[in-house]
Amino acid sequence: xxxxxxxxxxTVRYFISALLLAVILSALLFHxxxxxxYPDLPFLNILKRGMSIILLSAFFCLFRVLRGPNAADRxxxxxxxxxxIVGICALLSISTKRSWYMDIGIAWALQSFISTLxxxxxxEGKDFDE
Amino acid sequence: xxxxxILFIVGFIIWCLLRFPVDAQHIFIGxxxxxxxxxxxxxxxxxxxxxxxxxxxxxxxxxxxxxxxWECFKANLDIARxxxxxxxxxxxxxxxxxxxxxxxxxxxxxxxxxxxTRGAITVDLDKEESCLYLHCIEVGDKKEIITxxxxxxxxxxxxxxx
Amino acid sequence: xxxxxxxxxITLGLAFDLIGCLxxxxxxxxxxxxxxxxxxxxxxxxxxxxxxxxVLGFNAAGIKCxxxxxFLLFSSPTSSHALARAAHxxxxxLCEGSVGNEYK
Numbered sequence: 395x396x397x398x399x400x401x402x403x404x405t406v407r408y409f410i411s412a413l414l415l416a417v418i419l420s421a422l423l424f425h426x427x428x429x430x431x432y433p434d435l436p437f438l439n440i441l442k443r444g445m446s447i448i449l450l451s452a453f454f455c456l457f458r459v460l461r462g463p464n465a466a467d468r469x470x471x472x473x474x475x476x477x478x479i480v481g482i483c484a485l486l487s488i489s490t491k492r493s494w495y496m497d498i499g500i501a502w503a504l505q506s507f508i509s510t511l512x513x514x515x516x517x518e519g520k521d522f523d524e
Numbered sequence: 525x526x527x528x529x530i531l532f533i534v535g536f537i538i539w540c541l542l543r544f545p546v547d548a549q550h551i552f553i554g555x556x557x558x559x560x561x562x563x564x565x566x567x568x569x570x571x572x573x574x575x576x577x578x579x580x581x582x583x584x585x586x587x588x589x590x591x592x593x594w595e596c597f598k599a600n601l602d603i604a605r606x607x608x609x610x611x612x613x614x615x616x617x618x619x620x621x622x623x624x625x626x627x628x629x630x631x632x633x634x635x636x637x638x639x640x641t642r643g644a645i646t647v648d649l650d651k652e653e654s655c656l657y658l659h660c661i662e663v664g665d666k667k668e669i670i671t672x673x674x675x676x677x678x679x680x681x682x683x684x685x686x
Numbered sequence: 687x688x689x690x691x692x693x694x695x696i697t698l699g700l701a702f703d704l705i706g707c708l709x710x711x712x713x714x715x716x717x718x719x720x721x722x723x724x725x726x727x728x729x730x731x732x733x734x735x736x737x738x739x740x741v742l743g744f745n746a747a748g749i750k751c752x753x754x755x756x757f758l759l760f761s762s763p764t765s766s767h768a769l770a771r772a773a774h775x776x777x778x779x780l781c782e783g784s785v786g787n788e789y790k
Contacts, residue, residue: 401611408610440693447700451707458710458719466716466773473765474710474723480754481703481731484738485696487747496750503757510765514772544749600702600729603722607709616718617785639763640728645721646763647770659717659770663785 422446441489445482452478469513476506526573532562534569584683591680595641595673602643606661617663618647621674622655630685631656634677642673692740699733702726715781716773724766732758 423443455478458471483499486492535558543550575581606614625631628651635646635656644658660670706726713719735755742748 405610440697444696444700447704451704454707454711464778466778469769470719470723474727477727477731477762481734484735484751488738488741493747496747500750500754503754507761507765511768514768517772518775541749541753544746596729600726603725604705607705607712607722614718615785616780635767636763639766640725645770646767647774661718661721
């Protein structure tokens with residue numbers, strides 16, 4: 395009996411959170427970001443709304459960085475934030491027609507990879523010489 | 525000497541791709557930078573430079589790419605089904621899979637490809653026994669599928685990197 | 687035509703990014719989180735970069751998109767492998783419903 399109740403509570407919680415996520419997504423879809431956009435681009439709306447969707451997923455990563463139970467969870471969140479920023483740079487380089495945003499993207503990917511390797515070495519408890 | 529020449533050519537091509545509409549100035553600076561990098565790195569880039577001149581490897585690589593992309597797409601749909609389902613019913617575990625690859629680079633690429641496809645990531649690899657430790661998201665009936673995928677990619681990688 | 691195919695790729699990539707970060711939010715364990723986030727976020731960002739290359743064409747920025755795609759495809763599984771090994775070495779346990787552990 396109690397087990398059944400617990401499963402019901404879990405399902406209700408899932409549907410409420412899915413509804414909240416749908417409300418947030420639709421609010422982001424109807425309220426686009428207006429930064430540095432050229433008005434003559436094709437498919438402008440999708441680009442504007444795509445950046446806000448990446449921002450929403452970055453919030454989930456930030457939650458994992460802040461609330462992760464252990465150190466490894468926080469490092470996973472940091473790594474995923476580093477990959478998401480490359481995607482934001484690609485979308486910005488379409489919408490602003492400036493090619494140096496992809497320079498930032500490549501440099502950020504390199505730096506994020508090396509910092510993740512250094513964090514993993516630190517977590518393993520070795521010196522950096524090995 | 526041959527490996528240094530290969531490293532010089534690869535570095536020069538990457539420099540030309542980074543400054544795409546190439547001028548004479550860019551080519552001149554690129555030659556200087558690639559020579560500097562070659563002096564710094566030396567023989568670290570390849571052990572067996574004779575492998576770079578076999579044509580069969582590139583043809584097998586062209587065959588590997590669509591297979592890998594299709595498997596990656598299927599694996600992503602699989603993971604997305606697990607994430608969106610209302611009650612998480614996961615049965616994760618770590619399994620051990622034997623391979624027949626011996627070299628460093630073959631094991632590395634096999635581990636990378638397995639990480640991006642079909643419900644498993646590599647936790648550790650043992651070079652003496654040449655086996656992989658994989659963490660699977662659902663162990664029970666997926667073990668045969670994962671072993672079959674490992675064997676399939678193993679045969680392809682043996683033709684390319686060994 | 688290139689614009690349409692590129693925008694389809696970008697939309698697919700955005701959806702996979704969101705799903706991957708949702709998995710990072712929901713799953714109960716470091717290894718499961720690594721699994722969901724590495725697969726979906728890498729595939730999604732590679733799709734975004736390829737769509738950007740299709741929209742921009744053979745440009746300065748488009749070629750850089752292709753370079754970033756190749757680099758991400760090599761670097762991201764390597765870093766996830768290093769993180770999983772470090773987490774196992776530092777004494778991180780598997781979550782409750784897990785079946786078996788054949789590693790040590």
